[in-house]
Amino acid sequence: MSALGPDDREALYRVLAARRDVRTGFTDEPVDDAALRRVLAAAHTAPSVGFSQPWDFLVLRDAGLRAELADLAAAQRTAFAASLPAARARAFAGLKVEAIREAPLGVVVTCDPTRGGRHVLGRATQPRMAAHSVAGAVQNLWLAARAEGLGVGWVSFFREREMAALLGERVGLPQHLEIVAYLCVGHVTAFADAPELESAGWARRRPLEWAVHEGTWGTHVGGDALDDALAACASLDVAAGEAAARERLTRMTVPPGALGQVAEVGVQLSGLAGDCPPPVPEPAVVAVFAGDHGVHAQGVTPWPQEVTHQMVANFLAGGAAVNAFATQVGAEVVVVDVGVAASLDPAPGLLPRKIRPGTADMTMGPAMTLAEARAAVVAGVEVARDLVAAGNRLLVTGDMGIANTTASAALVSAFTGTSPEVVTGRGTGIDDATLARKAAVIRTALSRHGLLPSPPREGNPDATRALESSPHAAADDPLGALAAVGGLEIAGIAGLLLGGAALRTPVVVDGVVAGAAALVAAALAPNASQAWIAGHRSVEPAHTLALAHLGLEPLLDLGMRVGEGTGALLAAPLVAAAARALAEVATFDSAGVADKNTTPEAGS
Template sequence: MPDDGTAGAAHAPEGAQDPADGQAAEAGQEPGGTPAPAGEPVTEAGQAPGDADAAARTEETAGAVEAGDPAQAAPAAEAEPRPGAGPEGVPAEQPPGGTAPEAAEAVPDPAAVPAAPEAAPTDTAEAPAAAEAPAAAETPAAVQDPAGTPAAQEVPEAPAAAEAPAAPAALEAPAAQQEAPVAQETPAAPDTAAAPEAPADAAQPADQAAAPPAGTRTAEQPHPEAPESPEAQDAGLQDTAPAADPAGQAQDAPEPAAAAAEPSAPRPQPAEPEAAAAGIPQQPRAEQLGGEFVPAEGSVPTTGHLAPTPQEPAATVPAPRDGDTAAASGEEPGGEAQDAGRERKPAGPPAPAFSDAEREAVLKVIRERRDIRNGFRSDPIPDEVLRRVLEAAHTAPSVGHSQPWDFVVIRSPETRRAMHELVMRQREAYAKSLPKGRAKQFKDMKIEAILDAPVNIVVTADPTRGGRHVLGRHTQPQMAPYSSALAVENLWLAARAEGLGVGWVSFFDEREMVRALGLPEHLEAVAYLCVGYVDEFPEEPELVQTGWSKRRPLSWVVHEETYGRRALPGEEPHDLLAETVAQIRPLDAKALGEAWERQKRMTKPSGALGVLEIISAQLCGLSRQCPPPVPEPAAVVVFAGDHGVHAQGVTPWPQEVTAQMVANFLGGGAVCNAFANQVGAEVCVVDVGVAADLPATTGLLPRKIRPGTSDMTAGPAMTREEAKKAIEIGIETARDLVAAGNKALLTGEMGIANTTASAALISVFTGADPAEVTGRGTGISDEMLAHKTDVVRRALELHQPDPADPVGVLAAVGGFEHAAMVGLLLGGASLRTPVILDGVSAGAAALAARAIAPEVLAACIAGHRSAEPGHVAALKKLGLRPLIDLDLRLGEGTGALLALPLVQSTARAMHEVATFDSAGVTEK
């Protein structure tokens, strides 16, 4: 999980965070970054257990414990006043003036401390009274400090506490280890929670306790029932001593001098088990932690730089770990492993959420973030504002807390001009690669922010930062730029909150930019950001306003458990096909009526444009507006797949031609590429079942279900699940292309032997004999045509497909590209986007789509009529009139591409042709 890098500084005021805050330790955390639970007794490894003087003092302390039912001790402690204590029961006395800043609070006067502890109410009432007697004898002895001086204990009414000289740190009273639990029997300090009990056979020795090293303070625990007031927090201890492995195993004893030499870097020590879950306060918020290490300015803190921040709230006990409940109740710590199936109860309420106003503020800045390209002001950005923005970026989460980012702040006009020239060269190269429809849109997008914004910031990623063993980067080396991208987001949101606009410029060669800016060669340029005050923040992103793209609905991108089971939280997973069909609606009657009325008023005889007038009215009804948007830009989708029926010898072309032609499409050398370039359409190739491994290439969508269908004469071409998956691929493709800004979709296909499957589908849905709908495809002899017809007939006789079950028909005799085209038609219709059909395979897919959702035809336009007899039968059944009749039989979307300008012309005429009234032309 990425480390958010902010745990130790959550309570710092905005703008005050040191650049090394990512290394700031939480209360009780070592500089190395290993957190230690606060408030546990600390054992110095160099101390020998069983000191005689300490044992004597412990016996006196245990004797002072009032005998009786432990369940009555807690109410007594809460009822008694606490003389000498500050608000909320925290001692108000501060250390003497001569005490070092690291010194802990002096031990309270025993007379001023109540006799009874504040025990946890959960397990205390259940503790047997008989266990109280051995409790006094088994109380572990306090261990002397390295100098041999007994450490002062925070045990009320203990004579030893008064006799002990002032110690640099106060110790909590270790809990007694008993055969049966005597919970919380040892009196606690005024603001310290009762110490826990441990089982008699626990791994830690009964007499093992220790004083912290000199200069190290033991964390106090807040009152478990009420938060501390500011005064009480000021009186509390500022640091916490780290706890060791819960197993409590003995460690090699270091030299006492070493402990004294590093007072602010305590080592982990064995600790007593924590208190029972019911008696421990919940995990503290960041602002309640006991202290913060102050790093040296501009560098990662080392031992010599660490110093506790003064006047911070006291630390509290963290939430219980696994096994703590068992330890507090006298059970074996390992017993919980035997009850692994039992759900562990939470120690308390969850961490608090933001208030409604705070949450709304966070969501507001996320919603209103915008990518600004124009409208920057020359107003300078104050240094404190820019620093806050950079601090927000620097607190971003990063994998393994690697923090791989650097921020190069550019203000120089000369440098910005050089970057602008570099970007403009790349922009021109990109514009040349765009289809005409896209190029027209892109031409209007100006990229002058580099010069207009007063500050440019380059965000880099260092993939080597942290060495070779960065946590989480072993198998994911790309996590460095991913982490830097999170810093970009933090910067962007913080800038928006400050009223600053940010524009992300991505038209640059990454290596060229690194060299131009003089960056180290090992760095990667992740983002070039233009930052400055702006005239306004638009309501919608600029790319949405210009029609370049659309925002995808959340329901498209949320999946439950497995990919494809789409469901928003609180909803049941739904079927993509059923959802899509439910969204298909007929043409809008109002827009249709307006279209026909406008046709009558246009400066032309009524009906003079023939079929084009019908198409223009259809576009109005589909878009629900008159005049309709011009269907530009457009994309032709070539679904590619192989067919098992090829083994029956239905075509002279070898099967590998499918993969070869896909490579030809991607290389721009096919007929469809030439036609697409002419009309300004994008070519998108989708591999749904090519019987070859296709290399990753720009323009190829890898969606392979499997390498080719099965032989339909020997069994089903595909399973029902595969047919449905292919349909869903078509739906998702339509969604992707429409969301990318395409306003028209064109069908295309590539698959050797696919006309055989097309003939079988058309025969099923039209009821025609296979001889009437089977054609020559890519060009075959009469003998092969007869054989091909017989193959279709045998397949239909084998499966007897039911036209009322279109998915079953596709599974029996269809192809992966046919099923995917069905999905494209359904997806386009659900998004009210026109779909221009190509040849015979598209006609077969349209028949299947119509059987699934009859209203899909509202979005369908027949681009041309193929020379294949099956296509003629399909168009007749569909009731569609083709725009072109040129005896084409190529496929690839070529006929649809030729028809695209005609469709666009019908919409453009509705926009630009004047009416009789506006032109002053007299009607007949």
């Protein structure tokens, strides 16, 4: 075989970059038989497991049959749309996902998992390799078609057996075959520069660096995901967007200052967007981080530990308060298992990221190792990355973990220098005796780990606050404090907060558990709080202390203490409204409304 030169390499990379999935702009122009033959020949040169060549190509030209297939796809489109949260459904309504009727050719690419008998080399060990081989053939076809100037659109809105039955009846498709792809093929008016789903804002391309692991999993060039997030947070500059928003606010047809805190949120969103008006932060997703706590053994709550995984099941089944509120505001719910004691079965919406099955009892030793605490934070950063790449524009923190208000209060005590007796709250509604025990447990744990705030000096009128102004251990070593008295879900939320900030994506912070996580995250990256919006104030005293320490003003104060992300979700529409106001409220000049500054006689 002759050597390939630089021109070949350039040509190949050009074709790779120019390949697109095409659903719009197919024309009636007939596809040249010879060109189609070359494209199919390219597919047929694909690598295959054991050289089994398990593919076949069924070329469909009949418009009637294509219309029947299009009807099957339309039904699946409807079913998918019905499954979406409202904000996603609105975006999906504008997307085209197939061109079965318009494209003059349909190519059904099948896989014969039985081809070659039982001794196919490689497939005998890994049966899935047969279908993977067929996917390689599709990719060859796709690239060759692009080189021929033909558009290809892959359609997966089919129930495979339903489609196979129809094709069996109409054109004799053998029923032992798997259908790997339906491809719309034909001439097109244009090839877009970027994926249509990217241009529509449905999803974003993940940076290559996220996908490349050097030597060990999670090690990328420049460090792990947390290193990357901290570096991005350190250089988070919001000045230009904020200035643009403040300038626009002076020209909007509302009295100066009348939008109050909503305007401040708009300024914050503009700062993150680097522009004004900022995009409306939809769709939103609440990530409910779940973990168990060894300190549960100290009797800090009457609820059994199993409630953590039972509630996770409830979230996944759609039956919890977080689900009701998410539906109301059009948000998606995902559950991240960073540390549930029980092992959880796979389920749609569950992200299995377990670092360990629950923490250890913080009164007996550290809740977790430093490495585990870091791994849970990294998991949170990676969840933020994936959710943002999936097209979400607003992240909402959620949490589940029986006994997690104990860990949260301990962290708030350590980071704010407030005594355990002041930070400790009633969590799910504990009685006086349990409250006293909980505070004592927190005191014991903090003391054991050298995190207990210094006692007040004599004569101090405020006996509840620490007097020592020197930096305490928690601020010096946030991950150490997290490992000592924190929780896995708290660590995960800290990661979500940092990951969101690193991607300039606003994060709505829920109650006391998220507040504790925010203290850890802010100690790691002070700049990151520019991306955080306090959704509400919970009744837990530690939450108010955390918010004050962070300088965050909650949007809502509803006397809530559910957790799960409920309070933050209720604030999501306010955040969206803040962006919409900047985009849609007319300016005095554009609306022809007199500005009182320029026309003093106009009255108040």
